[in-house]
Amino acid sequence: MNGNNNKSRVVNFRMTPQEYARMESKWKRTTCRKLSDFIRHRVLDKPLVSTHRNRSLDDFMAEMALLRKELNSIGVxxxxxxxxxxxxxxxxxxxxxxxxxxxxxxxxxxxxxxxxLKIYSIADEWLQ
Known part of the structure; x- marks a missing residue:
């Protein structure tokens, strides 16, 4: 049985707000989409890919995901x-x-x- 498909064990632990902020800061500098993925990589000594995240691109993608959902509903x-x-x-x-x-x-x-309009806005930002 593949371990990735059988995640049935839950691990809970408490952190101070400062510890959480430090961990969250490290997580946001990686390509991990979910905090649980980041923690799993750290605990299991798996390699992490650190990258500079483009906030405007992240915002754009979040907005496009919402628009995609709306467009799907409209299409139906x-x-x-x-x-x-x-x-x-x-x-x-x-x-x-x-x-x-x-x-x-x-x-x-x-x-x-x-x-x-959103695509034009992002393109203008990139061209500056």
């Missing part, structure tokens, strides 16, 4: 609206779903515009 709604447009039997039903489709389309375009 958009696909449902298109499907219902194809299934509409009456002109009234067709008009209703067309309004929903147009609203979802506008939300999608607004989100794409947000992404474009």
């Amino acid at each position: 709604n958009f696909n449902q609206a298109v499907h219902k447009l194809h299934m509409a039997d009456t002109p009234t039903e067709l008009k209703m779903w067309l309004r929903v489709f147009q609203k979802d389309r506008q939300i999608l375009l607004d989100q794409v515009e947000k992404i474009k």
Whole structure:
């Protein structure tokens, strides 16, 4: 059985605020995404990759992850609206779903515009 897939043991310990701040500072200078990964590497003498983290890139990626989640939701709604447009039997039903489709389309375009503006902002920062 692979040990990485069977992490069933929990280790708890207490630290002073100063100890935690010191540990957190060391963790943030590595490529470890999670504090538990950092601690596991340190305790098990595994190699750690230290790197200078680009805060603006980290912020950008966090924002893009949120936008991606929103875009996925919008895409699902958009696909449902298109499907219902194809299934509409009456002109009234067709008009209703067309309004929903147009609203979802506008939300999608607004989100794409947000992404474009954020990319321009990051590009301007990098070019300076």
